[in-house]
Amino acid sequence: MDPVVIVGGGVVGASLAYHLRDDPRPVVLYERDALGSGTSGDSVAMFVWHQSAPDRSSHRLRSRSWDRYEPLIRDGTLSFERIGTLDVAETREKAESLREVAGTLREFGAEATFLEPDELAEHGLDPDFGCGAMATPADGYLDPSEIIRYFVGEADVAVETQTAVTDVRTRDGGVTGVETEDGVRSADAVVNAAGPWAPTVNDGVDVSxxxxxxxxxxxxxxxxxxxxxxxIQFGDGLYFRGEGRTQAFAGKYGADYEDAAPLDPTNARSVDHEFYLDIDARIREAVPRLSGAELGNEWVGVRTLTPDGVPIVGETDVSGYFVAAGMNGLGITLAPAVGEFLATAIRGGDVDAELRSYLSPTRFS
Known part of the structure; x- marks a missing residue:
């Protein structure tokens, strides 16, 4: 029996492998490097109920993911540090908008409040900076390597690391297999969960x-x-995140979809000097707890974006070719729900019609 082939060994590919564990077909997962070495490993690994533009379908996906994570956190399989999110309002107009957002999130069932400026000092922010912040206190961070190790370890899956998929073979409008550096393997279905390499894999089957x-x-x-x-998130895309007792991450979200472009994920990139200046200035004006902090490690991750900020998950116009890509920086948050949804679709089971439409690869046609 030909296998289901998963291309990509990050949290999404690992989650899918786990949720396919009862499929009668074998499952083979290919990863061009080591498991979790791409975007998953480069992320700051937040699970967030926070949304800046509340979407009920997105909240439903987060709830499904949390239903998978929470028991594993409770029994100690996965570590989770609940630190909360603060979305800072730097203008009165933004503050009013975030008050409304907090109300909508509460309607969805999320814990969300708006904090006045004098309430921010206890959370590490200078109360004289901005006009308050929306707080989603149940947010926190996980360990991507733990998630991947658990999902892959519990799945009946063959894992081929250091093996890039170089092409996807098709015949008569359907997939027949994949090409790797080690040769050709036939496949009953192929799933593109390759993160930033997803566009390259799509090119192999002429899926745009x-x-x-x-x-x-x-x-x-x-x-x-x-x-x-x-x-802590700021309106210009800068953010800070506590890490343990004496460390923090400082990052930036990067360009919006309209200003983004396809990139080669294999190109080496370094943090530019201007970013350091931005971080230093923001610490001095807004985050006094990090005053005097010393610089440690650095890296540049590559995120994959979609026009509407929603992942692309489901079967394409090529029969047997599925995509789970475009996580828009929410891979850790959405991976369990995406894996569960797509595994059901691959098995031909009944999936939620609303989520099928919401995530569909054909919604851009």
Whole structure:
């Protein structure tokens, strides 16, 4: 029996492998490097109930993911640090908008409040900066390597690392297999969960989807004294996230879809000097807890974006060719729900009609 082939060994590919564990067909997962070495490993690994533009379908997906994560966190299989998110309002207009957003999120069932400026100091922000912030206190961070190790370990799946899929073979409008550096393997279905390499895999089957990339620089900040810090987001895309007792990540979300473009994920990239200046200025004006922090490690991640900010998940016009890409920086948050949804679709089971339409690769046609 020909296998289901998964291209990509990040959190999405690992989740799909796990949710296909009862499929009668064998499952083979190909990863061009090591498991979790791409976008999953470069992320700051947040699970967020926060949404800047509330969407009920997105909240439903987050709820499904949390239903999978929460028991694993409770029994100690996965680690989770609940630190909360603060979305900072730098103008009165933004503050009013975030008050409304918080109300909508509460209607969805998320925990969300608006904090006045004098309430921000206890969370590490200068109360004189901005006009308050929306707080989603149940947000927190996980460990991507733990997630991938659990999903792959519980799945009955053959894993081929250091093996790039170089082409997808088709005949009569359907997939027949994949080509790798080691040869050709036949396949009953192929799933593109290749993260930033997804557009390249799509090119092999002439599937055109509106995926673009942006760059997410991250630096590690270290202090001598212990401190705590939530996930703090600013309107210009800068963010900070506490990490343990004496570290924090500082990053930037990068270009929006309209200003983004396809990139070669294999190109080496370094953090530019201007980013360091932006981080230093923001610490001095808004995040006093990081005053005097020293720079540690740095990296630049590559995120995959879609025009509407919603992942592309489902079968394409090529029979047997599925896509799970364009996570828009929410791979950790959405991976369990995406894997469950797509596994059901691949098995030909009944999937939620609303989510099928919401995630469909053909919605851009």
């Amino acid at each position: 989807l509106p995926l673009r990339h942006n760059l997410g620089p991250v630096v590690v900040l270290r202090t001598d004294d212990p401190f705590s810090l939530p996930f």
